[in-house]
Amino acid sequence: MTLERWISLILLLICLVYGYTAFFTMDATLPPFMQRNPVWPSTFPKLLAVLGVVSSLAVLLNAEKTTWKPGENDIDYRRLGDYKIGQAIALLVLMVVYALTLRPLGFIGSTTLFLVLGAALLGERNFKVLIPVAVTSTLVVWWLVQQVLGIFLRPLPFFLGT
Numbered sequence: 001m002t003l004e005r006w007i008s009l010i011l012l013l014i015c016l017v018y019g020y021t022a023f024f025t026m027d028a029t030l031p032p033f034m035q036r037n038p039v040w041p042s043t044f045p046k047l048l049a050v051l052g053v054v055s056s057l058a059v060l061l062n063a064e065k066t067t068w069k070p071g072e073n074d075i076d077y078r079r080l081g082d083y084k085i086g087q088a089i090a091l092l093v094l095m096v097v098y099a100l101t102l103r104p105l106g107f108i109g110s111t112t113l114f115l116v117l118g119a120a121l122l123g124e125r126n127f128k129v130l131i132p133v134a135v136t137s138t139l140v141v142w143w144l145v146q147q148v149l150g151i152f153l154r155p156l157p158f159f160l161g162t
Contacts, residue, residue, distance in 0.1 A: 004059060005059065005060055005062075007059075008055075008056045008057075008059035008060045009056070009060055011052060011055075011056045012052075012053060012056035012057065012060060014052070015048075015049050015052030015053045015056060016049075016053065018045065018048070018049045018052070019045075019046070019049030019050065019052075019053060021045070022042045022045035022046045022048075022049050023042070023046060023049070026040075026041065026042040026045065027040060027042055087121065087122070090121055091118060091121060091122070094114065094117055094118055094121065095114075097114075098110055098111070098113075098114040101113070102154075103154065104157060105157050106154050106155050106156040106157045107138075107142055107153040107154060107155055108138055108139065108142055108155045108156065109156070109157060111138040111141070111142075112134050112135050112138045115133075115134035115137065115138065116130060116131060116134045119134070142155055
């Protein structure tokens with residue numbers, strides 16, 4: 001069995017456990033007033049579980065019936081040193097730092113900083129465009145979450161108040 005079939009088998013098992021949880025255990029604890037709602041908290045997990053099972057079965061049963069030949073653009077695990085592993089690890093570290101700075105710096109500051117540093121890490125050097133785009137997109141997302149969805153996000157650092 002090829003590596004992709006092993007991975008799809010593992011993902012199939014994960015999706016089956018996730019689906020069992022979504023279909024049977026999540027709905028059992030719903031209060032009575034929510035049981036009449038058309039959309040439950042378990043609706044999206046159910047959809048994800050079904051799509052995951054279908055996708056995993058398609059790969060596992062080889063529905064695409066294509067023959068694969070290694071090419072020069074494929075990832076070779078024996079040549080991992082040739083790839084930009086340091087850049088990927090730095091981006092993961094930046095994501096962790098972003099999560100840790102959300103409260104102290106506020107959503108606007110930490111998200112703008114994450115977008116600018118992440119884009120610079122990935123190779124963007126046009127800061128005259130990068131900084132306004134990062135600030136604008138951060139403000140738009142904050143406004144949508146705060147005003148439209150009604151979810152409170154601390155916009156500013158904690159020492160400046162709420």
